[in-house]
Amino acid sequence: xxxxxxxxxxxxxxxxxxxxxxxxxxxxxxxxxxxxxxxxxxxxxxxxxxxxxxxxxxxxxxxxxxxxxxxxxxxxxxxxxxxxxxxxxxxxxxxxxxxxxxxxxxxxxxxxxxxxxxxxxxxxxxxxxxxxxxxxxxxxxxxxxxxxxxxxxxxxxxxxxxxxxxxxxxxxxxxxxxxxxxxxxxxxxxxxxxxxxxxxxxxxxxxxxxxxxxxxxxxxxxxxxxxxxxxxxxxxxxxxxxxxxxxxxxxxxxxxxxxxxxxxxxxxxxxxxxxxxxxxxxxxxxxxxxxxxxxxxxxxxxxxxxxxxxxxxxxxxxxxxxxxxxxxxxxxxxxxxxxx
Amino acid sequence: xxxxxxxxxxxxxxxxxxxxxxxxxxxxxxxxxxxxxxxxxxxxxxxxxxxxxxxxxxxxxxxxxxxxxxxxxxxxxxxxxxxxxxxxxxxxxxxxxxxxxxxxxxxxxxxxxxxxxxxxxxxxxxxxxxxxxxxxxxxxxxxxxxxxxxxxxxxxxxxxxxxxxxxxxxxxxxxxxxxxxxxxxxxxxxxxxxxxxxxxxxxxxxxxxxxxxxxxxxxxxxxxxxxxxxxxxxxxxxxxxxxxxxxxxxxxxxxxxxxxxxxxxxxxxxxxxxxxxxxxxxxxxxxxxxxxxxxxxxxxxxxxxxxxxxxxxxxxxxxxxxxxxxxxxxxxxxxxxxxxxxxxxxxxxxxxxxxxxxx
Numbered sequence: 001x002x003x004x005x006x007x008x009x010x011x012x013x014x015x016x017x018x019x020x021x022x023x024x025x026x027x028x029x030x031x032x033x034x035x036x037x038x039x040x041x042x043x044x045x046x047x048x049x050x051x052x053x054x055x056x057x058x059x060x061x062x063x064x065x066x067x068x069x070x071x072x073x074x075x076x077x078x079x080x081x082x083x084x085x086x087x088x089x090x091x092x093x094x095x096x097x098x099x100x101x102x103x104x105x106x107x108x109x110x111x112x113x114x115x116x117x118x119x120x121x122x123x124x125x126x127x128x129x130x131x132x133x134x135x136x137x138x139x140x141x142x143x144x145x146x147x148x149x150x151x152x153x154x155x156x157x158x159x160x161x162x163x164x165x166x167x168x169x170x171x172x173x174x175x176x177x178x179x180x181x182x183x184x185x186x187x188x189x190x191x192x193x194x195x196x197x198x199x200x201x202x203x204x205x206x207x208x209x210x211x212x213x214x215x216x217x218x219x220x221x222x223x224x225x226x227x228x229x230x231x232x233x234x235x236x237x238x239x240x241x242x243x244x245x246x247x248x249x250x251x252x253x254x255x256x257x258x259x260x261x262x263x264x265x266x267x268x269x270x271x272x273x274x275x276x277x278x279x280x281x282x283x284x285x286x287x288x289x290x291x292x293x294x295x296x297x298x299x300x301x302x303x304x305x306x307x308x309x310x311x312x313x314x315x316x317x318x319x320x321x322x323x324x325x326x327x328x329x330x331x332x333x334x335x336x337x338x339x340x
Numbered sequence: 341x342x343x344x345x346x347x348x349x350x351x352x353x354x355x356x357x358x359x360x361x362x363x364x365x366x367x368x369x370x371x372x373x374x375x376x377x378x379x380x381x382x383x384x385x386x387x388x389x390x391x392x393x394x395x396x397x398x399x400x401x402x403x404x405x406x407x408x409x410x411x412x413x414x415x416x417x418x419x420x421x422x423x424x425x426x427x428x429x430x431x432x433x434x435x436x437x438x439x440x441x442x443x444x445x446x447x448x449x450x451x452x453x454x455x456x457x458x459x460x461x462x463x464x465x466x467x468x469x470x471x472x473x474x475x476x477x478x479x480x481x482x483x484x485x486x487x488x489x490x491x492x493x494x495x496x497x498x499x500x501x502x503x504x505x506x507x508x509x510x511x512x513x514x515x516x517x518x519x520x521x522x523x524x525x526x527x528x529x530x531x532x533x534x535x536x537x538x539x540x541x542x543x544x545x546x547x548x549x550x551x552x553x554x555x556x557x558x559x560x561x562x563x564x565x566x567x568x569x570x571x572x573x574x575x576x577x578x579x580x581x582x583x584x585x586x587x588x589x590x591x592x593x594x595x596x597x598x599x600x601x602x603x604x605x606x607x608x609x610x611x612x613x614x615x616x617x618x619x620x621x622x623x624x625x626x627x628x629x630x631x632x633x634x635x636x637x638x639x640x641x642x643x644x645x646x647x648x649x650x651x652x653x654x655x656x657x658x659x660x661x662x663x664x665x666x667x668x669x670x671x672x673x674x675x676x677x678x679x680x681x682x683x684x685x686x687x688x689x690x691x692x693x694x695x696x697x698x699x
Contacts, residue, residue, distance in 0.1 A: 041543040141632075155633050156407075185406040185570060187630045190614035194629055212543060215616030219623060238620045256548030258577035260600065260615050266552055267577065270545040273513050 037221030236313030359394030402579030
């Protein structure tokens with residue numbers, strides 16, 4: 001039994017212009033101690049997926065369906081009191097922007113103590129000791145003194161560490177990290193990723209990592225979900241996805257990355273823009289931008305099917321297997337040849 | 341703290357005096373003052389503190405560094421949007437360091453800039469046609485009808501529909517807006533374009549479109565770029581030579597083939613090793629993770645600016661003697677007493693310099 005099992009999750013928002021289908025039928029599962037990466041461009045629905053799991057979407061004008069079974073309970077149908085008990089306790093989230101996700105008028109220590117006392121019946125003193133331990137664990141220098149600082153006295157990387165400390169303060173089973181390193185420099189990003197994996201091993205929690213950086217995914221994820229226009233384009237174990245990518249969108253993402261280890265004259269570019277979710281294209285949602293588009297792609301939406309005989313590697317594309325293998329090999333050979 | 345702007349620039353290694361753009365010992369200090377009537381200067385933020393480089397005609401110089409290392413301040417000084425505290429900027433053979441606004445105007449045609457944020461750098465109340473043609477009007481280049489034709493041509497060149505002439509910026513996505521910014525920079529046929537993080541606000545697929553476009557335009561119009569970014573992959577893709585900045589200094593400058601395969605400065609090494617590689621097999625490789633944050637430029641560390649975070653810091657040398665830019669192979673310069681012997685290095689090899697200091 002997986003720790004979190006998401007089945008056919010749909011989140012639609014009612015707006016003045018019509019219904020925006022921000023997430024439209026997404027399924028995945030996360031095992032204990034593992035890391036799931038979710039990649040996609042802005043507006044592909046990766047953040048909304050996680051906000052839906054956390055129950056953080058505004059109640060008004062939001063229509064959610066599907067299931068998110070966490071430790072045997074469906075998070076989507078849970079009452080707000082019950083959800084509040086789980087959130088910040090068994091289920092924690094790190095937000096993208098460390099500059100705005102801490103309360104600027106409270107001291108760091110106060111914010112951490114609050115998170116402990118909400119879920120644990122401990123004295124303020126004990127809670128503070130726990131907060132201090134965590135700040136040390138995430139590598140805040142002179143934590144004894146900095147615990148009484150305000151957020152503005154911390155740099156971006158340090159604030160993100162405080163956010164991680166806050167998320168981990170109750171040893172969560174599942175940690176959802178929404179682009180935790182996007183706002184940071186590479187050196188700080190390396191520090192934060194190292195920290196997250198170390199802490200994951202210590203507490204044995206699962207992580208859902210949302211990012212648009214395939215490099216970060218390759219570095220820390222065990223399984224990957226590639227989202228495009230509110231749906232899953234491809235999902236599978238990290239090795240399969242990088243070695244045998246099956247979907248033209250994944251090829252485009254991999255090919256459009258300038259690489260540190262290879263010189264490429266021209267980057268592969270995905271033409272055009274991601275579609276509007278108010279009125280997504282018929283058939284395969286990627287077909288207007290897909291260089292391999294066929295007649296069937298414009299009329300029939302491809303189902304998420306196993307790639308060849310790999311049952312855990314799923315893809316949604318009408319192309320035949322031979323073409324896919326050939327194109328994927330060509331793409332990878334391109335980067336490999338130039339790397340050597 | 342007062343550095344007179346007339347201070348003679350030091351002869352700097354690796355600077356080709358015949359370059360299209362030559363920057364020598366550029367400094368920009370922002371004073372911190374106290375007092376209301378008599379503003380006493382109590383300290384200065386040394387945003388750029390002695391940077392020298394040159395860019396040849398038709399070349400792309402990439403500039404990388406973490407936030408706060410002075411990349412953007414340097415760009416603004418080159419554009420003369422900020423007045424440098426000291427140093428010399430020579431563009432196309434003429435010293436433009438101390439030109440007045442009026443004297444600077446003819447140079448503005450040849451020196452353009454593309455900004456980082458495609459949402460903030462276009463006036464939301466003006467139509468695209470006006471935004472792109474404004475520079476043409478300022479420089480009295482052609483009649484209204486000619487300019488309109490020129491703008492439509494430019495929109496086509498950057499991959500937008502010429503019919504978008506009458507639209508407002510809010511009708512475009514981030515990538516399209518960046519294309520408008522590029523069209524605006526191209527309008528007056530500049531020789532040099534300073535690109536300040538032009539793709540960092542964009543998604544990877546759109547980023548690839550813009551990078552390809554910039555490369556195409558360079559070969560079509562023979563443009564010269566100074567390309568600033570914090571993403572080493574992007575800089576590698578677009579540049580011929582790369583300068584690495586740290587705390588207002590250029591710590592290493594080298595042709596890209598050298599910088600990415602045989603970095604000399606430990607900071608360059610640390611940056612390279614911190615970049616996530618999109619290949620799960622690379623996961624086993626040990627990274628050099630730098631400790632701590634970039635120091636405060638108000639009170640920078642003594643001697644070598646990198647010594648408090650450097651894995652191969654040698655007490656009594658690195659914190660006492662400022663390293664000059666040592667010359668390594670052809671065109672590669674790095675400011676380090678204990679440069680890296682090879683690449684890639686293990687974390688342990690990074691920590692232990694195998695040879696004595698360079699002399």
